[in-house]
Amino acid sequence: MKNNRILLSHGSGGEKMHLLIQDVFIKYFSNPLLNKLDDSAIFLHKNFNFAFTTDSYVVHPLFFPGGDIGKLSVCGTINDLCMCGAKPLYLSASFIIEEGIEISILEKVVRSMSKTAQEAGIKIITGDTKVIEYQGRNNLFITTTGVGIVDNKLNISGSNAQISDRVILSGSVGDHEVAVLTVREDFGLNTKISSDTAPLNSLVEDILSATSFGESGNEIHTLRDPTRGGIATALNEITSKSEVGILIYEDRIPIKEGVRAVCELLGLNPLYAANEGKLICVASKDASESIVAKMKKNRYGRDAAIIGKVIASPNGVWISTLTGGKRPLLMLEGEQLPRIC
């Protein structure tokens, strides 16, 4: 690695993070279950497929419009379980707390976690607490880990996108990153953007029940929640793992007016902005319309749309722009914003 120190961009979900994962983590931990690098690892035990996933949350500030670190930590791990089609079973939660934080703040976060877990129908059954000495930063970090169960008939994976599949997006992009950004700085905008932080297990259940399991397999091939690095990064991961191309249509991607305004003001691209309550679904052409219809009936999929399709070539992600052009949508090299999740 050219640079021998950890940079913020190593945590951004982009190119540098992928290099770090390969050059350090995969190098030493390498095993077939880990190396798939899906949102959850799937392990087989006694004929059951279990999903297993972990995420640390370091978002700053702890509270933002539409959510807080607690809600985020429960939703994020539930969503990672769902993205392999798993039904979430249980969560663990581990807290690293800086000395001096008000207990009422911790309590507010824990209450939010409890409420979110209840909505999603999942229980937090084990945990840990560590206190670090005062650093004047009000640091509070939460790591949640989830276990779920995957129907043996399913084969949902980042590497299973197939040519002529349709790419479905469950709603507008960039809400979470812009919500966190606008609470850090006052841009004098009238529009208030709320984070989309939400548990997506009911949405995934809905679309799985909308599709039938034929002999040739399932109609839902890939699910991914476009968090750090946004939909551009998630789509690039899918094309890279599935060795296909994806063409998306700029005019079909829902972006809220306020999100677009903040992004233009700051030179951010909303396609790279983090979401915490959205999913990308790659499904057979035949099933795609009924999946969108089912999504629209769920509160977390009301703005669902088919935004593109899987193509044989060229590889990578391509965007058909409003002006009729076509340009590649590459992996993010730097970071847009640190500590958004």
Place this chain on the structure above:
Amino acid sequence: MKNNRILLSHGSGGEKMHLLIQDVFIKYFSNPLLNKLDDSAIFLHKNFNFAFTTDSYVVHPLFFPGGDIGKLSVCGTINDLCMCGAKPLYLSASFIIEEGIEISILEKVVRSMSKTAQEAGIKIITGDTKVIEYQGRNNLFITTTGVGIVDNKLNISGSNAQISDRVILSGSVGDHEVAVLTVREDFGLNTKISSDTAPLNSLVEDILSATSFGESGNEIHTLRDPTRGGIATALNEITSKSEVGILIYEDRIPIKEGVRAVCELLGLNPLYAANEGKLICVASKDASESIVAKMKKNRYGRDAAIIGKVIASPNGVWISTLTGGKRPLLMLEGEQLPRIC
């Protein structure tokens, strides 16, 4: 709570941490699996008992004689699985890394995790990386979570200690805490103390195979690894959950000469000092000798000894001193040393 801010002692494993767990975490997360507060939660799925446990590691410095944060993070979670009799299946690992840390340091930690996991025969199959902005602290935190499978015949729990049971300790106490302490400060001592950090799954397997499963249940009733707060805290937890008393004999507790010297110098009590490669086993009187014999054959149980017994009354932990007296061994109220694990 009288004090409305988080203190270091909230993370020490003692009285304050137990209050925080009750007043904040149990208050909102309360459910039967969590409320047992054993080292792992046990959940039943399709007739199988799974153990699930998580721990964050914040030890400072990252490297110390006998171990490092990586080895600690793998051993700690393996050991928590073992303490309910589980066979560890898989681990997750989540990293929170401060901007500016040398990648070679991260690599050294990851290599150590890999080596430890290999020794214990367990795989790390999923993970996460978050980078936080520069704080001038070289912060590196690791959260590991483990899943294991528990033999349905077992009933090992903090609440299962029974009157006249024997209390077995697998080896000397205080090594880990003193090792971390002496690398922070030079006390000019000749003796070099190494941390006892070790994966205890082979030791637990050995003692489980030493005992037979009679109709009246098992002979091993409680297992606990005396980490934060040391054996005094672990024994207090057992008496509190099992509603019994425990009497231990001071002269039977193995303490290394160097550990004793450092503790005397600093006014620390080694019975409250953290261990990371020791276990307490509460077992039927009849089985206790054969359990000790089996422990002594394992590299991590060579100094095993019966240190006491479970009594009907008085409740709580009592120590029979070298001078013939008997005094209570209470829960720790403050903290001995922050960031030891």
